[in-house]
Structures are given as C-alpha cells and as structure tokens.
Amino acid sequence: xxxxxxxxxxxxxxxxxxxxxxxxxxxxxxxxxxxxxxxxxxxxxxxxxxxxxxxxxxxxxxxxxxxxxxxxxxxxxxxxxxxxxxxxxxxxxxxxxxxxxxxxxxxxxxxxxxxxxxxxxxxxxxxxxxxxxxxxxxxxxxxxxxxxxxxxxxxxxxxxxxxxxxxxxxxxxxxxxxxxxxxxxxxxxxxxxxxxxxxxxxxxxxxxxxxxxxxxxxxxxxxxxxx
Amino acid sequence: xxxxxxxxxxxxxxxxxxxxxxxxxxxxxxxxxxxxxxxxxxxxxxxxxxxxxxxxxxxxxxxxxxxxxxxxxxxxxxxxxxxxxxxxxxxxxxxxxxxxxxxxxxxxxxxxxxxxxxxxxxxxxxxxxxxxxxxxxxxxxxxx
Numbered sequence: 088x089x090x091x092x093x094x095x096x097x098x099x100x101x102x103x104x105x106x107x108x109x110x111x112x113x114x115x116x117x118x119x120x121x122x123x124x125x126x127x128x129x130x131x132x133x134x135x136x137x138x139x140x141x142x143x144x145x146x147x148x149x150x151x152x153x154x155x156x157x158x159x160x161x162x163x164x165x166x167x168x169x170x171x172x173x174x175x176x177x178x179x180x181x182x183x184x185x186x187x188x189x190x191x192x193x194x195x196x197x198x199x200x201x202x203x204x205x206x207x208x209x210x211x212x213x214x215x216x217x218x219x220x221x222x223x224x225x226x227x228x229x230x231x232x233x234x235x236x237x238x239x240x241x242x243x244x245x246x247x248x249x250x251x252x253x254x255x256x257x258x259x260x261x262x263x264x265x266x267x268x269x270x271x272x273x274x275x276x277x278x279x280x281x282x283x284x285x286x287x288x289x290x291x292x293x294x295x296x297x298x299x300x301x302x303x304x305x306x307x308x309x310x311x312x313x314x
Numbered sequence: 315x316x317x318x319x320x321x322x323x324x325x326x327x328x329x330x331x332x333x334x335x336x337x338x339x340x341x342x343x344x345x346x347x348x349x350x351x352x353x354x355x356x357x358x359x360x361x362x363x364x365x366x367x368x369x370x371x372x373x374x375x376x377x378x379x380x381x382x383x384x385x386x387x388x389x390x391x392x393x394x395x396x397x398x399x400x401x402x403x404x405x406x407x408x409x410x411x412x413x414x415x416x417x418x419x420x421x422x423x424x425x426x427x428x429x430x431x432x433x434x435x436x437x438x439x440x441x442x443x444x445x446x447x448x449x450x451x452x453x454x455x456x457x458x
Binding site for chain 1: 369381383385
C-alpha cells in the first residue's frame with residue numbers, strides 16, 4: 088500500500104511538471120510580448136480590475152488551506168471534517184469562477200477582446216489597419232501621402248488581451264476540472280471510503296489544487312500589477 | 315486488512331505521518347495573505363524596473379510556501395522534490411534562451427503579422443523608417 092501511494096504520488100508530480108511547462112510556455116510568451124510592447128501592456132492592464140484580482144487571489148489561497156485541511160482530516164480518518172473542508176474548497180472555487188465571470192463580461196462589453204476581435208477605441212495609440220477588420224470598416228485609414236512618415240500604430244493592446252484570455256481562460260478550465268474532481272472525491276469521502284489507510288485520491292487532488300493556486304500566484308502580479 | 319492497519323500503525327509510531335497539522339497550515343495561510351497584501355501595496359510604489367523583480371520575488375516566496383507546506387514537499391520523499399525542481403529548471407532554460415534570442419534581435423514580429431512594419435521600433439541607425447529588418451544584420455553579413 089505504501090509503495091502504491093508513493094508511486095501514484097510520483098505520477099501526479101510528473102503530471103504537475105507537464106502543467107508547469109504548459110503554463111511556463113505561455114508565461115515566457117507573455118514576458119517577451121511585454122518587452123516588445125511595454126507601453127501598451129501597462130496601458131491595457133489598467134483595464135483589469137485590481138481588487139477583483141486580489142479578491143480571487145485571497146479566495147484561492149483560502150481554498151488551498153481548506154484543501155490541505157481536508158487531506159489532514161483524511162489522514163486522521165475524520166470523515167466529517169474531511170467532507171466539510173472538501174465542500175469549503177468547492178465553494179471557494181465557485182466564488183473564484185463567479186468573480187471571473189463578472190471580470191470577463193465587463194471586458195466583453197468594452198470590446199477588450201483578444202486579437203482581431205479587439206474593438207475598444209479609447210487607446211492612446213491606434214490599432215494597425217488590417218489587423219482589426221471591424222475597426223477598419225468603420226474607420227478606414229487615410230492613404231499615406233508619398234514620402235510622409237508612416238502612421239504609428241500598434242497591436243500591443245490586442246496582444247495583451249490575447250494572452251490575458253488565453254492564460255486566465257486556461258487557468259479557469261483547470262479550476263473547473265478541479266471542481267469536477269473535488270466533487271467526485273467529496274462523494275467518495277461522504278461514503279466513508281477514505282481513512283488513514285487509504286486517502287490517495289484526496290492527497291492527489293490536493294496536489295493538483297495547490298498547483299492551480301500556485302499558477303494564479305504568478306498570474307495575479309504579472310497581469311494585474313505590472314507597471 | 316489487518317496488515318494494512320499494522321502498516322499504518324507502524325508509520326504513526328515512526329512519526330512519518332505526524333508532520334504538518336492545522337496550526338502550521340493556518341500559519342502558512344496567514345503568511346501567504348500577508349505576502350499578497352505586500353505585493354499589492356508594492357505595486358502602488360514606482361520602483362521602475364524593480365517592480366517586476368519585487369512582484370516575482372514575492373510570488374516565488376509564496377509558491378515555495380505552498381510547495382513546501384501545502385504540497386508536503388518538505389517532508390515528502392526527495393524524488394518528488396527532484397521532479398518538481400527539474401520542471402522549473404527546464405522552464406528556466408527555456409526562458410533564458412528565449413530572452414537571449416529576444417535581446418539579440420533589433421526587430422521582432424509575431425508569425426502571423428500582416429500589418430505595416432511602421433509600428434516596430436527599430437534600433438537607432440539600423441534602417442530607414444518603414445523598412446523591415448527580419449533578421450540580424452550581423453548574421454546576414456556573415457552569409458554574404
């Protein structure tokens with residue numbers, strides 16, 4: 088049993104490493120694009136609501152705590168505490184997604200969308216024609232006079248929101264998957280399947296949940312707090 | 315079944331599963347929340363390029379706290395910590411070479427870029443405005 092437990096734990100850690108590399112690639116891309124468009128990224132990040140990001144950070148940290156308490160309860164064969172803390176973790180995850188929903192819907196309304204769907208018009212540097220068809224149709228750029236300096240334009244804002252939606256969206260899907268697995272573990276815990284002799288599923292979903300928390304720990308300052 | 319219970323008892327006696335505990339987890343949570351408050355407060359102070367360094371340092375301390383205490387790496391078998399470290403090591407190599415590459419270019423385009431090149435800031439003295447430089451001129455010179 089001990090050996091089985093150790094083996095599944097190693098397998099879980101290998102999976103977590105693949106997750107780190109998946110998000111790591113996106114973080115590297117984000118860092119390079121930020122070096123590429125420093126002004127636009129700072130301006131675009133001011134459209135994110137700082138207190139909502141901070142609230143979600145606190146919610147996820149608390150959910151990590153309740154998760155580790157559930158593992159602790161399983162280790163001590165305490166069924167009621169286990170069910171209670173697993174339920175609290177799921178509640179925290181749902182709060183996170185609700186806050187995320189309000190953030191996303193606000194951005195949809197304002198047109199702060201990824202890539203060519205970006206349609207916000209209040210930026211200090213105009214978007215490049217041809218990159219944003221919707222803007223181009225309503226506001227065709229004048230043909231540049233020969234010899235005149237080409238108009239300065241940028242794709243930086245749309246790039247920022249491409250990364251924002253890709254990374255927070257992928258993270259949100261991980262939260263969603265976490266809720267599904269946590270619910271399954273909660274049902275099994277409620278049946279009394281876990282005790283100090285066998286609590287591998289609780290422990291492994293805990294590891295996964297802490298990793299999702301850890302990714303948010305990096306996402307929050309990079310997206311909401313950049314200068 | 316009896317053997318499993320015996321194994322569990324033996325571990326309990328050996329103290330292998332005695333680590334952690336609610337008190338320690340609560341302290342970790344408080345430390346994480348304080349660090350979150352610090353990182354938000356630090357964002358309102360203009361430190362120039364130091365802001366990113368401060369934010370990432372605090373984030374790494376928080377990630378370490380989560381890994382060591384919540385994920386039990388501090389008490390786990392070392393193999394798990396080695397696997398985790400390997401992941402971050404390769405991420406570091408990836409990041410380092412990407413930054414080296416980025417640093418050695420004077421211009422930089424996304425693969426699907428179709429707009430005019432005018433918005434790409436060029437290194438001073440490398441090309442007239444509007445002209446696209448897609449490769450490192452030093453490397454081009456070597457080829458010729």
